[in-house]
Amino acid sequence: QVQLVQSGAEVMQPGASVKVSCTASGYTFTGYYIHWVRQAPGQGLEWMGWINPNSGVTNYAQKFQGRVTMTRDTSISTAYMELTRLRSDDTAVYYCTRESGGFDMWGHGTIVTVSS
Amino acid sequence: QAGLTQPPSVSKGLRQTATLTCTGNSNNVGNQGAAWLQQHQGHPPKLLSFRNNNRPSGISERFSASRSGNTASLTITGLQPEDEADYYCSAWDSSLSAWVFGGGTKLTVL
Numbered sequence: 167q168v169q170l171v172q173s174g175a176e177v178m179q180p181g182a183s184v185k186v187s188c189t190a191s192g193y194t195f196t197g198y199y200i201h202w203v204r205q206a207p208g209q210g211l212e213w214m215g216w217i218n219p220n221s222g223v224t225n226y227a228q229k230f231q232g233r234v235t236m237t238r239d240t241s242i243s244t245a246y247m248e249l250t251r252l253r254s255d256d257t258a259v260y261y262c263t264r265e266s267g268g269f270d271m272w273g274h275g276t277i278v279t280v281s282s
Numbered sequence: 283q284a285g286l287t288q289p290p291s292v293s294k295g296l297r298q299t300a301t302l303t304c305t306g307n308s309n310n311v312g313n314q315g316a317a318w319l320q321q322h323q324g325h326p327p328k329l330l331s332f333r334n335n336n337r338p339s340g341i342s343e344r345f346s347a348s349r350s351g352n353t354a355s356l357t358i359t360g361l362q363p364e365d366e367a368d369y370y371c372s373a374w375d376s377s378l379s380a381w382v383f384g385g386g387t388k389l390t391v392l
Contacts (some may be wrong), residue, residue, distance in 0.1 A: 173324065201381065203383075208386070210383060210385045210386045211319075211327065211370055211383045211386070212383065213341065213372075213380060213381040213383060216381075225379060225380075227380050228378075228380070254350070261326055261327075263326075263327075267332040267336060268317030268318075268319075268329045268331070268332030268333070268338075268372070269309070269317065269319065269327070269329055269332055269372070270329045270338055272326035272327055272328070272333075273326065274326060275326055
């Protein structure tokens with residue numbers, strides 16, 4: 167079964183870092199870019215960046231430059247997104263998604279709540 | 283980063299046709315076209331079409347996409363209750379080297 171499975175919900179303090187994982191199965195992990203997209207409560211979709219799982223090359227949205235790091239471990243077909251210096255407005259559902267023409271497969275989402 | 287422009291809401295009757303629009307510029311929609319996503323409350327988005335009118339396997343022919351200049355459109359025919367959802371357009375922006383999304387359109391089926 168082709169799917170992306172994400173790590174569980176996180177509650178973080180302001181100023182902390184969070185690392186979300188996304189494990190792929192049912193297809194060749196290194197064959198498709200993985201993107202990260204977030205959605206704040208009641209808001210639209212916001213693109214954060216992508217990683218090429220084959221090469222490890224990344225491209226981040228300007229808004230997140232310096233705060234986000236995307237990595238991957240090809241041995242376990244897993245991509246990671248780490249966001250540092252968390253603020254309350256980082257509270258959102260974070261999705262990983264596979265790019266194949268469009269974003270054709272999505273993880274179930276990871277809720278990250280930033281609260282003191 | 284500049285996003286794409288979508289009307290916040292559209293309402294249509296059961297079995298009618300709805301056309302949703304998405305306006306960008308020559309660096310995004312006008313360049314490589316747009317993709318459309320459907321999102322039901324509490325669920326991840328689902329890809330409906332990409333590069334203007336390529337439908338993934340399993341997507342109903344009731345959903346069709348097109349583009350004219352810098353504006354992309356998604357037409358949904360024979361509206362059903364399950365079509366009530368949020369719809370987002372997305373496109374690669376070659377000047378920003380970034381993907382951009384529209385703000386989303388909430389489709390209500392009356």
